[in-house]
Amino acid sequence: MSLNENADVDTSQVTDVRGSGGGGGGGFRMGGGLIGTLVTLALLVIGGITGVNVLGGGGGGDGSGDNSTVQQECATTNPDRTKNEDCRNILYINSIQAFWQTELPDVYSQPYQKVNTVFFSQAVNTGCGQADSGVGPFYCPEDKRVYIDLTFYDELASRFGAKGQFAQPYVLAHEYGHHVQDLLGTEADVNKQQQSDPGAANQLSVKLELQADCYAGVWAKHATETKTASGKPIFTSVTQQDLDQALQAAASIGDDKIQQQSGGRIDESKFTHGTAQQRHDWLLKGYTTGDPKACDTFS
């Protein structure tokens, strides 16, 4: 993968709260280690099952943040900006949102709504309650934001062996896939079904998660077509090796792999995201078709 060194970075698509000391205060604390890697909606599912009101805590979340650092790092006056990890991640976000901005109206006749990613450190207050880094990156449908502690990538590399650079945009594209599901009403439908049939809640969660993986693949297929607001291409190349890195990352965080990695037995009834093989296959399906309509994990 190569990013276009001339691309201008739109830092307004992120909210940097890393300097704010993380979330203090009360409310329900999402946490508990890696059960929730790339959790997203699974948190709400867990809340539904156990009766814990995960939505009760956060209120407004960690407001506006302070983007002065990323603005400086990623300014067009910095010729090395595409080597900076913050700026690279912001460019991934810019690319993912630029893609859906045209794709959603084209394919679903629906407008796309840009939403921010919050860069946090250790803990954060969200519209879905307080979260700590242990849960991994997630999308909160209540405040319509993606949350990530970028040190998650270190864990992905060291603990799960997903070292490739392209694992990073895959993770973000997966989370924005949940935003797309939110916009399309898929997420609300699934929530309703889960409430009426709690026994099927985990299986439904797996379908949502695999669809988000598939959407990530769809974006990856079109990544080199995406442009900044000023019309500059964001990626100059996405290679087979990049795809392989994303596929490896997806497989490395399959439920079976995570259960094995945490030293437990494989318990299919506790799956929320799908097996390594399923995650690999749906990401690949998104990539090979390049079509979000091919991401029908529900039928």
Ligand SMILES: [Zn+2]
């Ligand atoms: Zn997810």
